Amino acid sequence: MRVLVVTAVAAEADAVAAGLGAAGYARLGEEFVRRALVAGPDSPAPLTRHGRAGHEIDVYPAGVGPAAAAAGTAHALGRGSRYDLVISAGIGGGFPAVAPIGSVVVSSRIIAADLGAGSAEGFIPVTELGFGRHEVYVLGSLGRRAMRALGALYGPVLTVTTATGTAGRAAELLARHPSAAAEAMEGFGVAEAADQYGLPALEIRAISNEVGPRDRSAWRIGDALAALTDAFGKLPPVLESWTSHEH
Secondary structure, three states: OEEEEEEOOHHHHHHHHHHHHHOOOEEEEEEEEOOHHHHOOOOOEEEEEEEEOOEEEEEEEOOOOHHHHHHHHHHHHOOOOOOOEEEEEEEEEEOOOOOOOOOEEEEEEEEEOOOEEOOOOOOEEHHHHOOOOOEEOEOHHHHHHHHHHHOOEEEEEEEOOOOOOOHHHHHHHHHHOOOOOEEEOOHHHHHHHHHHOOOOEEEEEEEEEEOOOOOHHHOOHHHHHHHHHHHHHHOHHHHHHOOOOOO
């Protein structure tokens, strides 16, 4: 089993790595994957490899937003390493009635919530426009097993290019995606890149703030990073027992 975990920033990657360490994964080494589109040609980003008993999990902070996430994931996958699964992981916003601060969400669907067009009748997803797609296939069996092992919530995770900062925007998103559990900025990009390589994807988010009016004083980033570490301490047995033939 070999998994690529993609985060946005180094703090998230460190939280994931801490969880893997608690699960008995030793750090095997560090490689560098160039992110020319994100940080410039002279600023490689570290990819760390962690292993236990024949299983390997690579952790890579690819950058913020769906474009950086897609480019970074594609760079990492293009190195020639053979992966079985790609996971988008990090902290994110939770819809208050579903995912409170400090909880963990496992994706049932990964949706590009603002990929489409505006109209007098409202937002039109790109799929309804007749080209492209705004949702990527997620492995349901693996997601549900991860949910149970992590004690997590299970629901759609929205990918946005602008984080929600008003009650009106939150209400608009829920009107279009009433079962949404969380929002973040990278999942769809990671999943699209994985799909280009024929690989399944999953998204795991620890909730640091409510989706709604922007209030930095209410953010609990430290708590969310701790929840992310705890989640990745519990996740390895699920991954190790999973096979790519499952759906």
